[in-house]
Amino acid sequence: MATDKKTRMTQQRRVILEEIRRYNNHPAADEIYERVRKRLPRISLGTVYRNLEVLCELGEIQCLVLSGAMKRYDGVAKKHYHIRCVGCGRVDDAPIAPLNELEDDLYGTTVFEIIGHNLEFTGLCPECSRQRAQHKAAG
Amino acid sequence: MATDKKTRMTQQRRVILEEIRRYNNHPAADEIYERVRKRLPRISLGTVYRNLEVLCELGEIQCLVLSGAMKRYDGVAKKHYHIRCVGCGRVDDAPIAPLNELEDDLYGTTVFEIIGHNLEFTGLCPECSRQRAQHKAAG
DNA sequence: GTCTCTGCAAAGCATTTGCAACTGC
DNA sequence: GCAGTTGCAAATGCTTTGCAGAGAC
Secondary structure (H helix, E strand, O other): OOOOOOOOOOHHHHHHHHHHHHHOOOOEHHHHHHHHHHHOOOOOHHHHHHHHHHHHHOOOOEEEOOOOOOOEEEOOOOOOOEEEEOOOOOEEEOOOOOOOHHHHOOOOOOOOEEEEEEEEEEEEOHHHHHHHHHHHHHO | OOOOOOOOOOHHHHHHHHHHHHHOOOOEHHHHHHHHHHHOOOOOHHHHHHHHHHHHHHOOOEEEOOOOOOOEEEOOOOOOOEEEEOOOOOEEEOOOOOOOHHHHOOOOOOOOEEEEEEEEEEEEOHHHHHHHHHHHHHO
């Protein structure tokens, strides 16, 4: 049952982690792949995916499953919320503290055993906001 | 820009909507397809997907993109939260009122123009909770 | 030396799309 | 009758996986 496998810090794994933390712009797998490829040209996309999973299990990064998009990865493993641009998909950290009391409101009112919660804000980043304003003005 | 298309209430579209609302258990596309197929054996999966999108645009249903799962559909278009079982994927409504004030906390602290938010609880449904308890006791 | 990890390529899976025939309105 | 819609099938896009060789410890 328990995974007794010893994980090795391979060059690929190390570079992937470094690139995720470099800007911490919540990149998706393909962006991580492209960035890592500049340093390790022979790396494969499969290796990137496998390492992302391992790094999540190790608690080094966290995997974000936000609405309407592919998985994204966060170099900061600590729980926090995000805001996603509906125009371009850009993801920022949401400057708001975790609301653990939200779960308390559910005790006794649901048959579920509560584990946690995810909160995601949606919005428009400055670039997309400006673009839409121009578009509206032009139309 | 505006979609002037007139939507027709075809038999397929009507049956799909009826089946979504029949139990309102937040079914995914494949479950809707299987249910509708019992009444319209010649319907195709593509038609189901196309109609789900149209019904969302019409505001008849809402599309739920919850973490780690395929899209699900809710026959109640009104905004509300959900709780998802991490064991089996079952989705229930969360008995908690919408927290619109959450968005107020972000004004002035983010460069994003805020549009909305999604809140999803995770947990274990009674069946999966029982199963894990048994498993733990046995192991 | 062993056991994990890698690169490659193929497969998997949910969803989308092109197209000719069909059907609400 | 016309434009929206359907069924079919192929394509798409992200992610996973099988396998033989390579490399970390």
